[in-house]
Amino acid sequence: MVDVSERLTFFAALFNVDENPEAGMWYLYGTIILLCIVVYKLGFAKKLPPLKSFIIYLFLILGCTILTFLGVFLPVAEGLVVAAVILIIYKIRLKQQKKHEEVDGVS
Template sequence: MSASVGDTEFVFEKMSGIARFIYEVMPSYTVAGYVLFALVFLMSAIVYKLGFARKLKPLQTLVIYIFLFIGCLILTFLGFFLPIVEGLIVAALILIIYRVRRMNEYKEQKEDSII
């Protein structure tokens, strides 16, 4: 059962920006789905690592990433029509800026305490 061109265009119009780009560029819709899932998982892992990760035992970390993987399956389905990937990119950028500023303040405080 194949979709008509009109149906495909209708769905592409409703898709979020990055998801639409992935589906237009990839050779097949199956590959595009896996790429979107990988992107959602990668961005979620980066956001988790930058903002929420703590020093844990390796087995505990593995369990967290397994549940993150399962949660990203749901986020991928939402990511077709909602800006999930875009939101994760913004969250990662904000957390990166926060980390850089915090490191700079820490270095300044360390230098001030030496002097």
Template sequence: MKATTIIEVPTDLWPIADLFFQGMGSEVNLNDEGEVALLFRSFFMLYLITVVLAIITFKLGFARKLPLIKNIVVYTVLIIGTFLLTLILGLNLPIAESLVVAALILGIYRFRLHKERSGRQQEQT
């Protein structure tokens, strides 16, 4: 007889994680390929959203230009670190939501800084 392996999926997820995991129910049967594929797809989508938001936050927060090799190292570490954070804490903590808030705050800051600098430049001319 085949042993069924079941993973429980939390039902009280944060909004972005809940968006991807909402069709799964409260448990996933690992012997059902369709459910496993849905689980991996949902996790991968949450991971991609988290990576994109982390990259946007990094670009908005750090204005210095880096050399190509340093850029590659930074983004590689960012992608690996984001995977680990999403894997370990992605369903329990609002990582993606926090990155959305950080990106919005940094975007507003950068926009106001740009507006202020262009205003100063117009006053000087």
């Protein structure tokens, strides 16, 4: 017999999806939504009118529903964490490069 708790991803095990599925799935859903929003804002967001932004976030949240079910046994949230870290590093380096170019351009 297969032990389900051995196959859970890090976040699914952290939120005890196997022992308390209702609360654990809501926590996993919230985590995936938060991480998707962070990745979207860091990598893809453009300045949009409020209604278009609302529609984008609505579909993002609806898509996260499917990702949550996949995220119990597949590393969805973990992949989003990695993507967020990479995008944060990219944004920091881009800001440093622009700052360095401004200093060199003024001198």
